[in-house]
Amino acid sequence: MKILMLCDRESALTGSLQDGFQSLLAGAGHDVASVTLSREDFKPCLGCFGCWVKTPGRCVAQNDGANCIAEKQMNSDAVLLLTKITYGGFSADIKSYLDRSIQNIASDFEVYKGEMRHKMRYTRFPAWIALGYGDASEAERQTFAHLTQRNALNMRPDKFLSLTIKSEGTHEEAGRSILEFLEEGI
Numbered sequence: 001m002k003i004l005m006l007c008d009r010e011s012a013l014t015g016s017l018q019d020g021f022q023s024l025l026a027g028a029g030h031d032v033a034s035v036t037l038s039r040e041d042f043k044p045c046l047g048c049f050g051c052w053v054k055t056p057g058r059c060v061a062q063n064d065g066a067n068c069i070a071e072k073q074m075n076s077d078a079v080l081l082l083t084k085i086t087y088g089g090f091s092a093d094i095k096s097y098l099d100r101s102i103q104n105i106a107s108d109f110e111v112y113k114g115e116m117r118h119k120m121r122y123t124r125f126p127a128w129i130a131l132g133y134g135d136a137s138e139a140e141r142q143t144f145a146h147l148t149q150r151n152a153l154n155m156r157p158d159k160f161l162s163l164t165i166k167s168e169g170t171h172e173e174a175g176r177s178i179l180e181f182l183e184e185g186i
Contacts, residue, residue, distance in 0.1 A: 001182060004076040004126070005034040006069070008093035011082045017133060017171060018082060024175045025080075030182070033076075035069060039096035042066050051103035057121060059103050066100040074104055077186050078127040078159075080178070085136035085164065088143025098151075105155065117154055127159040127186045128152050129178060135166060159186055 003025055011017040018034060025032045043061045050060035058067050073079055083094040090098065106119040130148035132141070141164045152160040161181045163174045 001030045001077040001186065002075070003030050003032045003078045003080060003182075004069075004072050005032055005080045005082060006073075006094065006097065007034060007036050007082040008084055008091040009036060009038050010084050010091065010093075011036075011133070020171055021080065021082065021131075021175065021178075024179070025182075028179055028182075033072060035072070037069075037093045037097045039092045042096045042100055044096065045099040045102065049107065052107035057103055059100055061100075066097065067103070069097065070101050070104055073101065073126065074122055076126045078129060078182060080129045080131060082131050082133070084134045085132040085140055085144050086134075088136070088140040089147055090132075112156070113153065115153070117156075120156055125155045125157045127161075127182075128155060128157040129161045129181065130163070131174060131178075132162075132164040133166070133171075136164070159184070 005022060007018045018036070022032050022034050042064050048060065051058060054060055081094055084091040086092065089095065104121060104125070106121040108119045109116050110119050132144045136144070144164060145162045148162040149160070159181065161178065163177055165171055165174050
C-alpha cells in the first residue's frame, strides 16, 4: 500500500515519532513517502478559488511544492498526518498545507450524510489517518478528534482514523491501531 506521511517540523526535530512510524509502516510492507512540512515553505492560501476555477485541481501558486504534495496525496492509498495538537487543532505546519490542499475537492456542493458538503473532485480520496501528539488536555484531544472527523466528512475517504498520544514513548499502541486499520483493507 502507498502511504504518504505528512509530518510537522516538531515531529521531525525529535525524529523518533516520524522515524518510528515510517519504520513501522515500511516493516509491514507498505511503500512509505514521508514529507516534513513547514508553514514557511508554503505561501498561505489566498482564498482566490483559482484551484477551483482557473486551474482546476491545481493551486495557482505554482512555485512552492503544495501542488506536488497534493498530487502525491491523491496518488496514495492512505495519508497519515503526524501533528502536534495545538489548542485542539492541527499544528501550524500541517494546517498551512491543509489550507492549500482544497484543490483536491470540488467547488460545487451537495448534501452528503444530511449535511451540505463539497462535491468530490476525484472518484476516491485516500484513507485518512490523523495522529495528534503532545501534552494536550483531554478537552483538546476531544476537540482534535471532532475536528479530524469533520474534516474527513468533507474529504470523504472510504476509511478514516483519528488517534492521539501524549508522548513519543507511547506510540506503540497507536502504531498497532494504524496497522490494524490498514490491514482491514482500503
